[in-house]
Amino acid sequence: MCLAVPGRVVEIRDEDGTRMGQVDFGGVLKDVCLEYLPDLQVGEYTIVHVGFALQRLDEESAMQSLALYRKLGALEEEFGDQWGLAARQAGERRPPGTDWEAER
């Protein structure tokens, strides 16, 4: 359900008392209702569904997730495929950066 895509706010305006804005989806521009994100600023990214901005996209979290996935690969080369299982069986803490729980 719910096809929603991230875009960057390029303009915010008031239209008959409604907070509207133009959002740039990688070169595709569309007018979007921003009423549900009263403090969203120009330049920020937002998740848009059927013409409505529903949530601010947290760029820092996005970067953290990607960094985590990249580390996964690096660790895999370092520790081999079974590191997670082996670490658990050995009762050791996971190598730093692979600790999903820390993200919860």
Place this chain on the structure above:
Amino acid sequence: MKYLEEFSDPVLAGKLVDQIHATATKPWAVMEVCGGQTHTIVRHGIDQLLPDAVEMIHGPGCPVCVTPLETIDKALEIAAQPGVIFCSFGDMLRVPGSGRDLFRIKSQGGDVRVVYSPLDALQLAQQNPDKQVVFFGIGFETTAPPNAMTVYQAKKLGIPNFSLLVSHVRVPPAIEAIMQSPSCRVQGFLAAGHVCSVMGTAEYPELADKYGVPIVVTGFEPLDILAGILRTVSQLEKGEHVVENAYRRAVKDEGNPAAKAMLADVFESTDRAWRGIGMIPQSGWRLSERYREYDAEYRFHVRDIATEESTVCRSGEVLQGLIKPHECSAFGTICTPRNPLGATMVSSEGACAAYYLYRRLETPTEVVTTGG
């Protein structure tokens, strides 16, 4: 597009896939709740990359598929009336009601239009004051705030010729219904990310606890799906069952407070039938008393329409992963993608529709006979 491409990186996907292979030591059945996630899985072939031990069960989170026949028949009844402009999201028009569909209504002179946003329908109402403009308000918690805002605006701006035919559904009661089924096979859930963008995560710990299932809030790009699966399988392997948020960039624990406040004002909870599954108590939203004058069911007097679902269709069992599509007697005979009986055949990503397509791939001799 930024924040889509990065999360579709095949190299990183390969690393997550390797990690899932390394983590899964036993068979696990994981349900992705949301149709958008199913779309990503089918579109990129992610299920083909998973270990045999990890079985993905496609959940009921396709709003188009689960909209009950009864509601579609109400829509058809309204759309056929003179002086009505009936507006809907594109994919809702894929679904036939009993005996006819919106295309036939249109070919017989009905004014049926596809819109991208409910606000487009409101604009049509302003532009056509002598017509009744009705928007088909379906969808989960993600689509409910846009529809709620549109009704709110109609009331605020005094646009009397707009109304909403509402059939909203909610995810947590559906998870509850699936887990309460005596033959339930689902051991973990990927929760629908954009539903949680609106609602937050507060509704899920109770479910995870009560039914002992991991629930991982998951996004929609390939890396999101794989990370969601990895975290779910990790929990299952460790015997844990907690709520995790693997889609932090778009989901805050508290959700979107402004949207939740609007939902509380415009909608109220109601029992709702799900196509192929049946009635789930308190699983839907309808317009609240305050907005009843904008309720198309009242305005067009279609509340009494009650249509029975097909008794042959076993899509409810398919949805829960209890049977494979071809084990249903209707599959491929009276139920096909062009003439679907149940939810799972309606959507191109539905388990039955996907099975129908891939069965042809595996048995090429059939292509000759189905080619016409």
Place this chain on the structure above:
Amino acid sequence: MAEPVLDFDGWTCPLPLRDHPNVVMGHGGGGQMSAELIEHLFVPAFANPVLGGMADSAVFTLGDARLAFSTDSFVVQPLFFPGGSIGHLAVNGTVNDLAMSGAQAAYLSCGFILEEGVELSVVGRIAADLGDAARRAGVTVATGDTKVVDAGHGDGVYINTAGIGLVPAGVDIRPQRAVPGDVVIVSGQIGVHGIAIMSVREGISFGTEVVSDCAPLNDLVATMLAVCPDLHVLRDPTRGGVATSLNEIAKSAGVGIELTESALPVPETVANACSFLGLDPLYVANEGKLLAIVPRDEADAVLAAMQADPLGTDAAIIGECVAAHPGMVVTRTAFGATRVVDTPIGEQLPRIC
């Protein structure tokens, strides 16, 4: 057969009930319903061997001449769109249908159906565009007709064109000739025309301009034939997009087709607009593009010749014909999995799910 409409106002029917007593929009969508209408209603009524070929244009001998003959009707909305108008389409659509048999279009007929009340200046602009397009394609508009219908009984302007052209000796281009081992080439970026049309209807705009790539392909085809007279199949993937055209070829020839998703030339803006609207670029309409099925040994030479032509700069090899899964098109995803690329029933619609 080449109406490039992804129509959301007068949209088509993707999933109809089987036994429609009336014509619905899906019958004109270029997908399975269109095919069934032609196969079950028109072909039996006209039954003859020339029509049986089911290509973009018919090829037959008349006197000493081997001719290609084709007709096409144009009902596009809006009449003017970024990069062209219905006038350009009316010429290029028919010129390209002829080119898909290897023929150089020589003469066109042109029938206008005008709605009462349409501004003459609009008709004038369309006629001028049509004339310009004909001169660019090197084709003569030799005969025409005009009819007017009551206000409300038409959509402003409809145009039908028919065209004839000579097929060079030794050239035999038709869908049935694809064989396993052949290479699939597309002449340029896909999805551009459909997204340009849609942007007008959906109220989206583009930072970088997306304009229709509507263009005559006869010179490009002549260039390709010069290096490879044995081209097996040509198709212009208009309505229904690349996916529909390749499915038609796979079924006609009884071959499987395997695409490589990462090789598809999809411009970033088109990809983003598709993500945004919930569409698949493989099903979006194209103009001024062609698909070629070429013997493997000659693929590199054909590709190089195409890339040297202004209309083929972005040409790319996107897949191959295989013996497996005859009649079906599959694509290899970026993740190494396989996905079936099916024929749409009508046309794809924006999804929310």
